Amino acid sequence: MYAFLFFLNFLLIYTVFAVYAERKISAFIQDRYGPMEVGYYGLLQTIADLLKLVQKEDIVPFQSDRKIFKPAPIIIFVAVFAGFAVLPLTSGFAGSAIDAGLFYLLAIVSLDVMGILLAGWGSNSKYALFGAMRSIAQIISYEIPLTLSVVCVVLVAQSLNLQEIVYQQGIWINEVDAEAVNYLFGIKALGIETTEIGGILTWNILRAPIFLFAWLVFFIASLAECNRAPFDIPEAESELVAGFHVEYSGFRWAMIMLAEYGMMLLVAFLGAILFLGGWNTPLPNFGTVALADWTSGEPGTLAGNLWGAFWLISKALLTVGVQIWIRWTYPRLRLDQLMNLSWKYLTPAAILLVLLSALWRMLMI
Amino acid sequence: MKEYWQNIKTTTKTLSEGLKVTFKHIKDARGSREALYTDDDNYFERQNGIFTTQYPKEVLPVPHHGRYKLHNEIDDCIVCDKCAKVCPVNCIDIEPVRSVGEFGKTSDGTSKRIYAAKFDIDMAKCCFCGLCTVVCPTECLTMTDEYDFSTDNIADHNFEFGEMTPLEILEKRKELEEFNKQKEAAKAAKITSAGAAKPQMKPRVAPGSAASTAGSAKPVFRPKVPVKRASTDAESGAAKPKPVMRPKVVVKKKEAAAESQEASSNPRPVIKPKVPMKPKVPASRNEGEESSEGQRPKAVRPKIPIKPKVPTPEKPEEKEDTGAQKPKAVRPKVPMRPKIPTPKPDNPDPDSNESAE
Numbered sequence: 001m002y003a004f005l006f007f008l009n010f011l012l013i014y015t016v017f018a019v020y021a022e023r024k025i026s027a028f029i030q031d032r033y034g035p036m037e038v039g040y041y042g043l044l045q046t047i048a049d050l051l052k053l054v055q056k057e058d059i060v061p062f063q064s065d066r067k068i069f070k071p072a073p074i075i076i077f078v079a080v081f082a083g084f085a086v087l088p089l090t091s092g093f094a095g096s097a098i099d100a101g102l103f104y105l106l107a108i109v110s111l112d113v114m115g116i117l118l119a120g121w122g123s124n125s126k127y128a129l130f131g132a133m134r135s136i137a138q139i140i141s142y143e144i145p146l147t148l149s150v151v152c153v154v155l156v157a158q159s160l161n162l163q164e165i166v167y168q169q170g171i172w173i174n175e176v177d178a179e180a181v182n183y184l185f186g187i188k189a190l191g192i193e194t195t196e197i198g199g200i201l202t203w204n205i206l207r208a209p210i211f212l213f214a215w216l217v218f219f220i221a222s223l224a225e226c227n228r229a230p231f232d233i234p235e236a237e238s239e240l241v242a243g244f245h246v247e248y249s250g251f252r253w254a255m256i257m258l259a260e261y262g263m264m265l266l267v268a269f270l271g272a273i274l275f276l277g278g279w280n281t282p283l284p285n286f287g288t289v290a291l292a293d294w295t296s297g298e299p300g301t302l303a304g305n306l307w308g309a310f311w312l313i314s315k316a317l318l319t320v321g322v323q324i325w326i327r328w329t330y331p332r333l334r335l336d337q338l339m340n341l342s343w344k345y346l347t348p349a350a351i352l353l354v355l356l357s358a359l360w361r362m363l364m365i
Numbered sequence: 366m367k368e369y370w371q372n373i374k375t376t377t378k379t380l381s382e383g384l385k386v387t388f389k390h391i392k393d394a395r396g397s398r399e400a401l402y403t404d405d406d407n408y409f410e411r412q413n414g415i416f417t418t419q420y421p422k423e424v425l426p427v428p429h430h431g432r433y434k435l436h437n438e439i440d441d442c443i444v445c446d447k448c449a450k451v452c453p454v455n456c457i458d459i460e461p462v463r464s465v466g467e468f469g470k471t472s473d474g475t476s477k478r479i480y481a482a483k484f485d486i487d488m489a490k491c492c493f494c495g496l497c498t499v500v501c502p503t504e505c506l507t508m509t510d511e512y513d514f515s516t517d518n519i520a521d522h523n524f525e526f527g528e529m530t531p532l533e534i535l536e537k538r539k540e541l542e543e544f545n546k547q548k549e550a551a552k553a554a555k556i557t558s559a560g561a562a563k564p565q566m567k568p569r570v571a572p573g574s575a576a577s578t579a580g581s582a583k584p585v586f587r588p589k590v591p592v593k594r595a596s597t598d599a600e601s602g603a604a605k606p607k608p609v610m611r612p613k614v615v616v617k618k619k620e621a622a623a624e625s626q627e628a629s630s631n632p633r634p635v636i637k638p639k640v641p642m643k644p645k646v647p648a649s650r651n652e653g654e655e656s657s658e659g660q661r662p663k664a665v666r667p668k669i670p671i672k673p674k675v676p677t678p679e680k681p682e683e684k685e686d687t688g689a690q691k692p693k694a695v696r697p698k699v700p701m702r703p704k705i706p707t708p709k710p711d712n713p714d715p716d717s718n719e720s721a722e
Binding site for chain 2 (some may be wrong): 025027028029030031032033036325326328329330344345
């Protein structure tokens with residue numbers, strides 16, 4: 001329940017400032033100022049936009065299928081928001097600590113596609129339908145490399161429980177498994193134990209260095225999952241107006257946007273949890289200079305929770321920043337290029353990585 | 366297969382290159398371009414950073430006399446009407462009221478003889494060609510560096526430069542009317558002795574003026590001025606401005622001086638318009654002179670001592686016109702000349718108006 005309240009409010013506040021950040025970063029990349037008028041340096045611009053959106057009329061097209069059209073944004077948002085339920089924000093704070101958390105997350109997020117299809121189909125507009133079709137083709141294609149890259153982590157972590165996966169990536173690994181030992185790069189033969197060092201050295205991307213590539217595949221596929229540039233052909237402003245949500249206005253449109261930014265945050269969280277150490281600190285212990293100890297509290301204590309939330313949210317927001325940076329750097333992929341990338345490059349790479357992960361696991365024990 | 370790896374390689378390389386480029390822009394966004402005009406030495410110095418200006422708060426400099434909003438320095442305006450004439454879109458609306466005498470000088474020494482009862486420039490119509498500023502003889506009409514005068518009421522685009530109150534205008538009109546009445550009365554008194562009436566004169570003037578000054582509207586002025594002369598003078602004078610001016614000098618010292626100053630200071634284009642004015646000075650007498658010249662070559666000449674300086678070509682033209690049109694009416698007027706000396710100060714004004722037209 002606390003997680004629900006926290007994540008809902010966090011998501012709303014985050015969206016307001018993510019939109020602001022998106023506009024500012026895009027402006028800076030294009031040598032502009034971006035919003036400057038509302039509030040200091042334009043900080044309240046998004047709030048003004050939100051107030052405007054809430055006041056707008058909820059237009060339902062006459063020819064649309066009302067029964068499908070109206071709940072579609074809710075389905076989209078709920079599917080995304082439900083994903084937050086299993087995220088371990090800190091060592092002691094998670095909505096649900098189910099053992100199949102990762103599996104649940106991937107499954108529930110896939111429902112997002114259904115909402116998009118309903119929105120596009122119910123709008124009874126060619127642009128919306130085109131957008132929905134493309135979105136489905138894209139999301140289903142990219143779900144494969146995404147899932148395979150997640151499977152890499154599962155192979156190494158030997159668990160679908162997100163909290164456990166996070167624990168393994170830091171100095172508190174022995175809290176969940178008293179006998180577990182971390183080695184540098186996950187190679188036991190090197191004989192360098194990093195269990196007590198922790199920090200970035202025990203993050204999954206260094207715990208098994210091939211995860212650097214897995215993380216890359218995951219990141220690219222997750223961009224496609226959020227329908228963000230350069231994979232935003234479902235929305236493709238310049239050709240489809242707004243894609244599947246072209247007919248929406250007012251609050252329903254706001255919910256779709258909220259879901260989009262929520263999805264960005266969710267995959268950023270997931271990426272941080274699976275590959276970047278979750279709520280673990282990036283600073284390692286160096287002998288008496290126990291940076292890792294100083295920057296992360298004992299699990300379950302207040303300090304532990306605050307440090308954990310700080311690190312995980314920082315990592316997630318940083319990832320969102322990179323997503324925004326990428327969006328304003330690369331042009332949109334054509335549909336055939338999109339499929340090309342997914343099926344010819346990412347999927348084979350992900351399959352190879354799964355194989356290598358299994359082998360790497362052999363090195364670790 | 367080789368191509369496959371090559372693709373991955375180039376993709377990685379180009380993508381990272383792209384990220385570097387945009388990151389550089391984010392970094393540079395800490396600074397922004399200064400508001401420099403193109404002639405600044407540092408104009409090309411800063412090539413990076415935020416490029417936009419926050420317009421109402423920051424303004425890029427523009428040339429001081431760019432083609433932006435028109436401004437009329439009404440104190441320097443002699444209401445010559447040239448700007449209104451040359452305007453291709455008729456955005457300048459002038460309502461002149463002649464004064465009885467010279468009532469002031471512009472800052473460059475030109476006599477002001479016409480009040481601007483109304484001097485409106487409708488910037489909504491303006492095409493910003495700048496022609497009016499070129500023809501302005503006193504350079505009182507300029508284009509300023511102000512370009513932000515948009516409003517939500519198009520009527521606000523009409524800028525009024527006339528500074529007279531309705532009362533003043535009324536006063537000046539009355540003054541002029543009274544003066545004209547007096548003049549006419551005086552004329553009538555003399556004419557009765559000679560037996561010629563004005564009505565006959567007007568018809569002459571009209572055809573001549575129409576022919577000589579190619580089709581500009583001068584409803585107000587026509588009656589007063591025998592325009593022809595002015596125009597013909599102008600034509601002849603355009604070629605040799607000086608000879609024309611001299612006669613004036615002889616006639617009126619004040620005006621001649623002022624005009625000669627202008628003439629010397631201003632390049633030709635400016636002179637031309639003025640030239641017509643000078644002939645008018647003689648033209649003020651025109652009514653009398655024309656008739657006298659055309660009809661009685663002998664009688665006129667004695668006066669002409671002045672004219673001899675006037676380019677000789679003038680005479681034949683004048684003679685032809687006047688002779689052809691009013692053989693009879695002219696004679697009676699001759700007696701008027703003696704009177705002329707008094708009206709002189711007034712007459713120049715009407716002339717100048719007409720000539721301007």
